[in-house]
Amino acid sequence: MNTRVSKHVPNAITCANLFSGCVGIVFAFQENLIFASYALFLAAIFDFFDGFASRVLQSFSHIGKDLDSLADMVSFGFLPSAILYELFLKTPQIPNVSPWLNFSAFLISVFSALRLAKFNNDTRQAESFIGLPTPANAILIASLPFILEHHTNFADYILNVYVLAVFVLIMCSLLVAELPLMSLKFKNTDLDKNIYRYLLLLFSAILILFFKFAAVPVIIIIYITLSIIQYKFSNDKVSG
Numbered sequence: 001m002n003t004r005v006s007k008h009v010p011n012a013i014t015c016a017n018l019f020s021g022c023v024g025i026v027f028a029f030q031e032n033l034i035f036a037s038y039a040l041f042l043a044a045i046f047d048f049f050d051g052f053a054s055r056v057l058q059s060f061s062h063i064g065k066d067l068d069s070l071a072d073m074v075s076f077g078f079l080p081s082a083i084l085y086e087l088f089l090k091t092p093q094i095p096n097v098s099p100w101l102n103f104s105a106f107l108i109s110v111f112s113a114l115r116l117a118k119f120n121n122d123t124r125q126a127e128s129f130i131g132l133p134t135p136a137n138a139i140l141i142a143s144l145p146f147i148l149e150h151h152t153n154f155a156d157y158i159l160n161v162y163v164l165a166v167f168v169l170i171m172c173s174l175l176v177a178e179l180p181l182m183s184l185k186f187k188n189t190d191l192d193k194n195i196y197r198y199l200l201l202l203f204s205a206i207l208i209l210f211f212k213f214a215a216v217p218v219i220i221i222i223y224i225t226l227s228i229i230q231y232k233f234s235n236d237k238v239s240g
Contacts, residue, residue: 007057007061009053009057010050010051010053010054010057010064011050011061011063011064011067013046013049013050013053014046014047014050014064014067014068014071015067015071016046017043017046017047017050017068017071017072017075018043018070018071018074018075020039020040020042020043020046020075021039021040021043021071021074021075021076021078021079022074023039024036024037024038024039024040024043024075024079024082025074025078025079025082027039028079028082028083028085028086029082029086031086033083033086033087033145034145034146034149036079036082036083036142036145037083037142037143037145037146039079040075040076040079040080040083040138040139040142041139041142043071043075043076043079044075044076044135044138044139047068047071047072047075047076047135050064050068051068065120066120069116069117069119069120072112072116072134072135073109073112073113073116075138076112076134076135076137076138077108077109077112077113077116077134077138078109079138080108080112080137080138080141080142081105081106081107081108081109082105083141083142083144083145084105084108084141084144084164084168085102085103085105085106087105087144087145087158087159087164088101088102088104088105088161088164089102090159091159091160091161091164092159092160092161093161094161097161098161101161101162101164101165102161104164104165104168104169105164105168107168107169107172108137108141108168108171108172110172111171111172111175111176112134112137112138112175114175114176115131115132115133115134115175115176116134118130118131118176128180128181128182128183129180129181129182129183130177130178130179130180130181131174131175131176131177131178131179131181132171132174132175132177132179132181132220132224133181134175136220136223137171137174137175139216140171140216140217140220141171143213143214143216143217144158146212146213146214147213147214150212150213150214151214154214174224179224179227179228180227180228180231181223181224181227182196182197182223182226182227182230184197184200196226196227196229196230199226200219200222200223200226203219203222204219204222207219
């Protein structure tokens, strides 16, 4: 591929991520949360492939890094906040309480911005993550409309203004927590070096097969748990 063309491919894919996020926001505020979530999932696919394209084409730039963060802020910062805000509005509204708690949905945008800024300036995150990545957080939030549609028995638990407010606080905390989490980028296929990644993919495939979108919250918990186990064992090996 022509060098002048290839260097723009990752940025074009990043722009597709951004476009998907913008479309998703429109769907969210039109109360079409299923399509908003589909747009977010599509943005996540583009987000994966822009990094993949950068590595394959050896096309790295400061503009690309900044553009990626700006696109992520829209697709994985503001869009999930918009989805959550619409979910807040679907809860039984409590006078003098709901009008204020509903806006807590946008704390996800604030803490996603902090997470992205931290990632761009933290040299410790070259090979792994410190704190929950914004795409993982956003995908978890995007799974909620599907869970509500296909598992109506969860509605009473999810569509509760206090439950959603606590959920927002937990996710905001995870975004900026000093919590070591593994990256899902495979540098090779070595089983020993990627055992926790393979386990996550295996558990994820099984859970999604049986539970579909309802599996996403469990997958995030498994991801955090396996990351902590990996971090503990790697530290034990170093200290040993």
